[in-house]
Every structure is written in structure tokens, then in C-alpha cells.
Amino acid sequence: MNTAMNGTNEVLVDCQSVWKIFGARAQAAVKAISERGLSKKQVLQDFDCVVGVSDASLQVRRGEIFCIMGLSGSGKSTLIRLLNRLIEPSLGKITVKGKEIARLNPGELREMRSRNIGMVFQSVALLPNRTVLENAGFGLEVRGVAKDERNRTARAALEKVGLGDWTSRYPKELSGGMQQRVGLARALAADPEIILMDEPFSALDPLIRRQLQDEFRQLTKSLGKSAVFITHDLEEAIRIGDRIAIMKDGVIVQVGTAEEIVTRPADDYVSDFVAGISRIHLVKAHSVMRPVAEFKAAEPHCDVNALLRTSPEADIAALIDLTMQSDRDAISVVENGAVIGVVTIRGLLRGVAGTPTAA
């Protein structure tokens, strides 16, 4: 729905049935999979190959922040490395900005990587022989940007991540979390259209982490960038992502908005993930409201036009606030000037508890 607000549905990154299999006999394993449909376990047994990513399909649209989450070893890093061809897929097709990346020649691939797809690494990878400023300006240096301009941009990026005073230090003088922020600044300074981020905030303390999450989201949105963001923290995925893909053993088991994933988990694995998540900011009025006709039938004396009004996108927290202000037990949901449903206290309780909505 965020992409709808940005007014475009252009797909920037398109991944179609992509597989990555590691091991000496990967080719034979690929053949067996496409012919006989072997499972990950069988591939490991029969071919001694590890399936890193299995039949993954996803689309990242312009302006979208797409989160990938899953447990350790579920193939997140492998999947993101396939998107800029740091590793070649064993099977499947990946298209970035309408170009199939497996077909790019070395020059075109370099151009694509240095201008269009930035990357923040899980291992950070700051060059130890360069200062923080020189590290942050690395992407620009590679593109041949003049030193003055490069340093100005790098300094601005470092200030955004709160490291403006550390420009002349060396990476080893910084803590793990600070190094991660330099890694982020390096990607921001290069100003790519698409940023691939592999657990960029994992070493940060909760406070600064939250601040960076919000700032990152706001920054990407205001600049109209797209991002693929890996995390193993569902709260982070919900906070940052427009859509979330959940991975398990190399398979994408569900893709959807935070609300869809929390309210309608695809399987037990996903429900386990979402079990502890507070729904108060996720569940929206449109999924807990009762249709007007049904409400009128149950409460014939109540005039829906006299109730307090809200939009279909209002979350449970906002609905509770409104209910507290009102002397009635219901709120009407209005879209384009017309009442499309009514949220009752029962509906609110159901939304908070997470039981499937009847209405």
C-alpha cells in the first residue's frame, strides 16, 4: 500500500524461481531437482550439496523497503548476494532494472554495482588501512569522484549516522556498532537506487538501533530509494519494511505486509515468529470492523453517522484512544466520505487477542 501511495508499481528487482546450491556436485543436484523435485534433505544425502536458496521468487518495487527475515542459516545472506551477482544462481532468473544480471558483461555489471546497487555487509568489511572518512567515500572514489566532493559527501553521510566527529579515526578504533554505522554511511554516500543490507543494525544497542531504523526508513522514503533489508528480528522487519519475506531452510514461506503476516501467518513456523509481537500498531480498522448492514441489524437504534469517525488505516491503538473519548461503544470507519464499517469493542478485543476476525 505504500508503493501505491508513491504512485508507482515498477518492479526494480525481480527474482524468479531462484536456486543456489553449494557443493562440488551442484550441477548434478540442480538436474535432479528440476527433474525429480528432490527436497533439501535428499540433496544433502544424495549429492552432499547444501541448498542455500530454494525456489525463491520475489519482487522489489521502486520506493519499497523489502525485508527478508529468518533464522540463522535460512539462506538470507545467500539470497541477497544473488541479487547483485556476488554469487551466481544455480537455477532461475534475476532481473534488476529490467536487465537480466546473469547476461551483463563485466563492464555493465561493474557499472550496475557502482551506480545502482549498493551493499552493506553483515561482516561490515571496513578497509583497515583507511580512515573512517576514506572508508565512507570508497564507493565514490571507485567511481572517480574528485576528492573534495567525495569527502564532502562522505562527511555528510557520516553525520547522518552520528559519526561526524570520527572522520579521521581508523576502523579499529571504533566499536562494532560504530563500524556498522560507517558501513551504512559508505552505502548512503554512494547514493545507489537500490541498497542491499545484510543485518546492518545487528550490533547496535536498542536505543540507537531504533533511531537508525526510523532514520533509515525516513531517508529511503524521502529519497525514493528501494532497499532489501535482512534481519533476524521480526520487530525490526515490521518497523522498517513495507513488505516482509520469511525464509526457512532456503525457502521463502511467506511474503506480505507486516499486518498480513501477523494476522494471517502461513504456517506454524511463521506463527511461532509472530507469537510475541504486539498487534496494537499492526492491526488496522479495516480488518476488525463489522460491515454497516450487519451492525445496523444488531443495533437498530444506533446512528452510524453520529459516531466518531476514523479511516480504514487507523490502528488498534488509535481506535482505543477514540473509543475512550467517545460516549458510545463504537467508531465508524469512513472512506471517501462514506461509512464502510463499524468497529465495536468486541472487534477491538478480537484484534488485540489475534483470534481470526469473523467480520
Added chain:
Amino acid sequence: MDISTITDTFDSWTDNALGWISDNGEWLFDSVRAVLEGTYDGVLWLLQLAPFYVIAMIATLLGWRLIGAFAGILAGLAMIFCAVMGLWSETMSTLALVITATILALLFGIPIGIVAGFVRAFDRFLEPILDLIQTMPPYIYLLPAIALLGYGAATALVATFIVAMPPAIRLTSLGIRMTPHEFIELGQASGLTPWQMFTKIRLPFAIPSMMAGVNQCLMMAFGMVVIAGIVGSGGLGETIYSAVRTLDIATSINAAIAIVILTMVLDRLTQSVARRTEGDAR
């Protein structure tokens, strides 16, 4: 045909071959000789430009900057001691030989090592050759050198060059190959050209290993330069050689002490440079 005739034939073949090479390649060996001796003379001229106390001061300064004040003073005193023993000009000749041979060995060894670092097949091809060079007794290399270049500094330089090159090749190649994978990925993901990947990523990570190669190269050169006294290299090696022949034990011990001093000073200096670059890289 008995064994001795076989060996005789073999010997006469080698003699003939060497004779043929030195006759027909005369212009080549003459020019090699001229270049080597010219470089050596140039380096020696530079070293002798300054009186001994200036060199001692430079040693003090370098030791102080690179290692510490105490090491610096020791280095300076050590150099003065060489002069006090009356062996200053021999010490400088030896230093000139070592420096020339080391520069030559690095000039060839580093590029060869870089190529070996990138091309696995070339590295595998070099490996047994380097092993062979390093297992043979070093004075072996004096023989072909003296046959082709004659008595003097050029022969000493060539033999020293051969002995000193293997560690430079090995450690350069190792350094190039050891670039951590995550930084290779960083380079790829940033869209580096192969040349940028080499200069901005691989080379900086290889420098500590290359500096260790420079240090080892220098040490090998010291060892060989002494042996090369036999072929009239000049310097401390020749002093020891002739002192031993005339049973002049005192002089030979003095010269040996001067060599040890020179070796230690240069070893410590280059080692500390190597360690510094390592500190930068990790």
C-alpha cells in the same frame, strides 16, 4: 664403456657448453657485468659520500623513529664500533653489495610474486624451482656466475640475487592470495575494475607479508655476501676470507663482528617496518 668415460664425456660436454655460452654470449655477459658493477659502484659512492658519523647518525635516527630511543642509540653506537675497528670502508662495501643485491632481488621477486599470487598454475610451477634454489648449498651459485662473469662484484651480486629472491617471491605471492574474502566481495559489490581491485584491496592487504619478504630477502643477501668473499666481492666477506687464509684470527673475528652488527641493525629496522604495516592492516 666404463663409468669414468661416461663422467668424462659429461664433464667435457658441460665444459664445452659453458665455453660456448661464454664465447657466444660475451657481449651479453659483458653488458650484464657492466650494469651490475655500475649499480654497485653508484650505491657505494653514495654511501661513501658521507663520513662514518653521518651514517651512524642516520642509523640512530632511523632506529629511534622506527623502534625507540634506546634501539636508535644502540644502532648508532654499533655503526661507530665498525669504524673504530678500522673496517669502515669494508663495512660500506658489504652494505652496498647487500643493498644492490636486495634491490635487484625485489625488482624481480615482487612482480614475479604478484603474478604467482594471481595465477595458481604459475605458482605451482614456481614452487619446486624455489624449493630447489633454497635447498642447494648457496655457494653453488658462485660457480656458473664466476664462469660467465669472472672474478669480482658482479659474480657476487648475481649469486646473492639468486639466493635472496625466493623469499621475496614466496611472501609476495602469499600476501596477494591471502586477501580476506569479505574484502574481495566488498570490491566486487562496489564495482571495482580488476586494476582497482589490485591497488585498492589486494595490495594493501599484501603489504605486511611483502615487507616480511623484504626483511627475509635482506637476511639471505647478508648470508650470501659473506660467502661471496671467495670470488673477490670486496667488503667484509673478502676480509674474512683472506684473513682466514693467512690465519689472521683477530682480523677475521673483527670482520665477523662487523657483519653481525650490520645484519642486526638492518634486520631490526626492516622488521619494525614490516610490523608497522601489519598494525595498519589489521
